[in-house]
Amino acid sequence: DTAVSQTPKYLVTQMGNDKSIKCEQNLGHDTMYWYKQDSKKFLKIMFSYNNKELIINETVPNRFSPKSPDKAHLNLHINSLELGDSAVYFCASSPRGGVERREQFFGPGTRLTVL
Amino acid sequence: GQQLNQSPQSMFIQEGEDVSMNCTSSSIFNTWLWYKQDPGEGPVLLIALYKAGELTSNGRLTAQFGITRKDSFLNISASIPSDVGIYFCAGHYFVAGAGSYQLTFGKGTKLSVIP
Numbered sequence: 001d002t003a004v005s006q007t008p009k010y011l012v013t014q015m016g017n018d019k020s021i022k023c024e025q026n027l028g029h030d031t032m033y034w035y036k037q038d039s040k041k042f043l044k045i046m047f048s049y050n051n052k053e054l055i056i057n058e059t060v061p062n063r064f065s066p067k068s069p070d071k072a073h074l075n076l077h078i079n080s081l082e083l084g085d086s087a088v089y090f091c092a093s094s095p096r097g098g099v100e101r102r103e104q105f106f107g108p109g110t111r112l113t114v115l
Numbered sequence: 116g117q118q119l120n121q122s123p124q125s126m127f128i129q130e131g132e133d134v135s136m137n138c139t140s141s142s143i144f145n146t147w148l149w150y151k152q153d154p155g156e157g158p159v160l161l162i163a164l165y166k167a168g169e170l171t172s173n174g175r176l177t178a179q180f181g182i183t184r185k186d187s188f189l190n191i192s193a194s195i196p197s198d199v200g201i202y203f204c205a206g207h208y209f210v211a212g213a214g215s216y217q218l219t220f221g222k223g224t225k226l227s228v229i230p
Contacts, residue, residue, distance in 0.1 A: 004157075040222070041152075041201055041222070041223050041225075042220070042222055042223075043158070043203065043220040044220075045217065045218065045219075048215075048217075050215070055215050090157050090158070092157075102146065102207055102216055102218070103148060103160055103163050104148075104160075104205075104218055105160065106150075106157035106158045106159070107157050108155075108156055108157045109155075109156070109157050
């Protein structure tokens with residue numbers, strides 16, 4: 001009955017590789033997000049998707065591309081991985097509607113290590 | 116983007132003591148959320164605040180939305196060992212260019228409880 005799930009939990013890869021992280025939510029939410037948490041635990045939003053449309057894109061390198069096959073999934077593709085991409089990546093989702101309904105629920109995270 | 120100043124950065128307390136942490140900003144926020152993150156896990160929502168001046172409790176946790184909408188505090192009473200973790204404040208603000216709300220996070224308060 002996991003609400004927001006991510007795979008894999010850990011990802012270790014070589015610099016220059018291309019990798020993907022998957023996210024699924026079974027909460028029926030309309031909006032999904034990707035966050036990056038650095039070594040200092042700072043959480044920074046990368047993307048958000050609402051009904052398959054990108055609605056916020058922070059200054060993230062275009063090597064990162066979110067892809068949403070349907071409302072319940074938002075995958076993160078990363079091309080040409082760099083050392084600085086090492087971090088924990090969190091997926092989150094929230095219901096659409098008024099601001100009162102925008103609590104975000106987070107997945108367990110994917111720890112990416114680039115060697 | 117909007118910035119949240121969260122303090123203290125870390126706390127060491129004795130079991131049974133009360134804890135207080137807060138977030139301030141020079142900007143106005145529509146909602147305030149408080150999350151807790153355990154090691155190796157994603158942030159878990161503790162309390163959501165929607166209206167200026169609102170005071171909300173969740174068990175031993177109490178949080179308030181500042182009357183100016185620029186600050187919030189979280190109190191934990193009678194701390195126990197399982198309260199250990201990182202606590203984040205987060206605030207929603209409207210991004211006119213995107214036509215949607217974005218959530219920004221404080222840098223976290225790391226709580227250690229000494230049995």
